Amino acid sequence: MSDRSYTYDALSLGQTFEAGPRRVTLDDIATFARISGDFTALHTDAEYAAATPLGGLVAHGALSLAIATGLAHDTGAFETTVLAFRSLEASYDRPVFPDDDLTLTLEVDELDERPRPTRGRVRFETKLRNQHGKVVMSGHWYLVLRRDPAPEAGA
């Protein structure tokens, strides 16, 4: 490989990747409301949000997840080797506020040679943290990555 992407075979348990910080802006939240169609008042109505226990607008959980996928892309670790993002579990642990700076950590915590000889499934433990080091989203992602080619006979 001429890039810094990892095949399934190049990964080992416990290996970690980090990216960020990425700032979440008020404009990001407004754009996300528009593209998702989720105009829930806590994300779009500053006056309403100010009167809630959270004290102001917060980012959609699905926006935090979207940003986490962008940070995963920023690591460059799977750019040319990822074949599929298969499934995920995510817990929204703390609110994300406008101007928070988010950082992603991915840790390889399961390697599964299925489904085929040419590809393997990797489970990553994912943690998205804010500028105070607090985890705002956590969970697991299941990606399918390309494997190294088998050595050719006689090579």
Add this chain to the structure above:
Amino acid sequence: MSDRSYTYDALSLGQTFEAGPRRVTLDDIATFARISGDFTALHTDAEYAAATPLGGLVAHGALSLAIATGLAHDTGAFETTVLAFRSLEASYDRPVFPDDDLTLTLEVDELDERPRPTRGRVRFETKLRNQHGKVVMSGHWYLVLRRDPAPEAGA
């Protein structure tokens, strides 16, 4: 309640909510790449994507999830009663292509009176389908909804 939102107490197992269709456009995919930061070639490079087994650009999985949350908002079922979107599991079952029309079904499949007398946790089975009726994303969402006020003494 003067609106059509459901409290925790107003829900029953097996109850379903539907919304859609919502069309996914090429512009949605480009906007989502920008806001998430996920510029993976399969979502942003038409020439690259055309040469893959999928035959063209596909939507980010996290965009399908975002659209599903917008469709959930469109049901109006939880507009004024939702206190938190706590966690989720999602499986990306089939690719979503530009100009696909997506429809969401939410089914109440678990009711849990915790964490407090004033709120309860609801698990929804979620299915996002395309215009051919095929499930493109499935999973579970865990929401915390407001409960009905307890009857007042002497009322």
